[in-house]
Amino acid sequence: MSSHLESLVDLSAVDLGRKLRSKEVSCQEVTTAFLDRINAHDAKIGSFLALNQEECMSATKEAQQLIDSGEGGALCGVPIAVKDNISTKGLETTCASKILKGYIPPFDATVIKAVRRSGMPILGKTNMDEFAMGASTETSAYKIAHNPWDLERSPGGSSGGSAASVAARLAPISLGSDTGGSIRQPASLCGTVGFKPTYGRCSRYGLVAFASSLDQIGPFGRSVEDVAELAQVVTGYDPMDCTSRELGPISTKDLKNGSLKGTKVGIIKETLGEGTDGSVKSVFESAVSLLSQAGAQIEEVSIPSLNYGVTTYYIIAPAEASSNLARFDGIRYGPRSEGSGHVHMVEKTRAEGFGKEVKTRIMIGTYALSAGYYDAFYVRAQTVRAKMTQELNQAFSGFDVLISPTSPIPSFKLGSLMDDPLALKVLDFCTIPANMAGIPGISLNCGFTSGLPVGMQILAPQCQDEKLLQMAYCFEQTLPTILAWPDLG
Amino acid sequence: MSISLDEVRHVAKLARLELNDNDVYALQGALNSLIGHFSDIQGIDMSSMTPATHAVDSTNVWDEDLVSVDFSREQALSNAALMKAGLFVVPTIIED
Structure with missing residues (x-):
């Protein structure tokens, strides 16, 4: 391939879209450049579980027709990677679990319909923690994913494949899902931008449910503009999701019209406590200084209930999961194990199909909802959730946005946290509150420590997604830029 | 507060998970x-x-009771481990 085509993978999704619309390159050339790079390098990263080469190339023809007729939008012809828990008609969707091995969805998720309508060819399905339960992409039943910045380290999770594919320039842009930080935390560990919209702004129809009151689909990209454009494509009211907000798609009209001057920014005090690594604090504080120099008014704010977020999450999310995952019984989809009678068949199918982490969470959830423990655990956790939401709303009365490190630690060695059940779970300390309160959150890179990316999280009030993206764009103009993405050799 | 081995077995029964003794001990610890x-x-x-029951204020959503066909019966059955005469096959629950 000529260097002209090889360099296409260096471009942002929005720049690729511009080149496609100005006919400097064709849709086929762009998609081929990414598929070639995946075939050459993904064995090292493990970011894809399934490739969609044939259908993807045929989708480039439809995208080219849209562009040639002048109907192509900002991302028309730009290929995309999709997390493996989002239903793609005709393309295997496993949630990285053996219990869905071979499952070919008969329908598209609403976000996938939108992606296809916009002329975005789907490169393949990305690796993840099994059923999105994990923070390192190590609970995948198929393979471990690696961080492109250091192959011995984790890309984070659960959307580790979606984050790693974008950081490794195997895909210009991708979709993930976020239940307790599963978009923002891997974005932080891989140096990409990752955005979780307000609960209800992006349809969950076709997202395999983990914890329905917390789950939200969102985009990854290498710039705020890229994720904002993809957010515009995939958000909007959907009658197929009864929790969908009756609001239009997220608009990018005023993305570049914001200013840091006079913007009130609150640093969440609890996220800079003992649990946060000194190197992360140091990078974060340097970034805060730059924001302050650019005119942001920055003060600390305390949200005491954040200290109970991880515990609350590990009651509510498994409780919902234990109910949602009851549907995997070997009858309608997935492999079926032989058993003596109906109940034994179901018990055996689930025992053989689910991995260790998923079984643990189903057990925790079933226990928390069982007679005698329901009030003490589940109702109590929902009360703490209400408190956390109230405290966040109070904080927003004094600040435009709240910020924190996205992850308390940078990327960690693969296998180093797997034996400690709590060590991995506290990685979501800073990200869980946004899911609890249904507010939008974004992570963008704010610097490096020992060659590893450090992310800053920005949170905004419910439904202020446009304002959040506008602020993130301002932050991105002020914070250090990633000049060179990982070289995969 | 802790969970006993018998409680682990009981919860596994509720969750429809077959566990061997090693699983029971491992899950008790976890x-x-x-x-x-x-x-x-x-x-x-x-x-x-x-x-809280939800992250956002939610209200009941009413839909017209209309039939829509998103995919065919064949497509709905296409992932079943066993099917017969256009139906999912399940093990016998009620004996003759």
Whole structure:
């Protein structure tokens, strides 16, 4: 391939879209450049579980027709990677679990319909923690994913494949899902931008449910503009999701019209406590200084209930999961194990199909909802959730946005946290509150420590997604830029 | 607060998970390490709060009772381990 085509993978999704619309390159050339790079390098990263080469190339023809007729939008012809828990008609969707091995969805998720309508060819399905339960992409039943910045380290999770594919320039842009930080935390560990919209702004129809009151689909990209454009494509009211907000798609009209001057920014005090690594604090504080120099008014704010977020999450999310995952019984989809009678068949199918982490969470959830423990655990956790939401709303009365490190630690060695059940779970300390309160959150890179990316999280009030993206764009103009993405050799 | 081996077996039955003895011991350890932290939220004052059920204020959504066909019967059955005469096959529940 000529260097002209090889360099296409260096471009942002929005720049690729511009080149496609100005006919400097064709849709086929762009998609081929990414598929070639995946075939050459993904064995090292493990970011894809399934490739969609044939259908993807045929989708480039439809995208080219849209562009040639002048109907192509900002991302028309730009290929995309999709997390493996989002239903793609005709393309295997496993949630990285053996219990869905071979499952070919008969329908598209609403976000996938939108992606296809916009002329975005789907490169393949990305690796993840099994059923999105994990923070390192190590609970995948198929393979471990690696961080492109250091192959011995984790890309984070659960959307580790979606984050790693974008950081490794195997895909210009991708979709993930976020239940307790599963978009923002891997974005932080891989140096990409990752955005979780307000609960209800992006349809969950076709997202395999983990914890329905917390789950939200969102985009990854290498710039705020890229994720904002993809957010515009995939958000909007959907009658197929009864929790969908009756609001239009997220608009990018005023993305570049914001200013840091006079913007009130609150640093969440609890996220800079003992649990946060000194190197992360140091990078974060340097970034805060730059924001302050650019005119942001920055003060600390305390949200005491954040200290109970991880515990609350590990009651509510498994409780919902234990109910949602009851549907995997070997009858309608997935492999079926032989058993003596109906109940034994179901018990055996689930025992053989689910991995260790998923079984643990189903057990925790079933226990928390069982007679005698329901009030003490589940109702109590929902009360703490209400408190956390109230405290966040109070904080927003004094600040435009709240910020924190996205992850308390940078990327960690693969296998180093797997034996400690709590060590991995506290990685979501800073990200869980946004899911609890249904507010939008974004992570963008704010610097490096020992060659590893450090992310800053920005949170905004419910439904202020446009304002959040506008602020993130301002932050991105002020914070250090990633000049060179990982070289995969 | 801790969970006994018998409780692990009981919860597994409720969750429809077949466990061998090794699984039961391993899950007891994993569950106890998490349940131990559940007491963290017991002592805090929540007297003024009512439990949240959702992240956002939700209202009931009414839809017209209309039939729509998103995919065919064949497509709905296409992932079944066993099917017969256009139906899912399940093990016998009620004997003759």
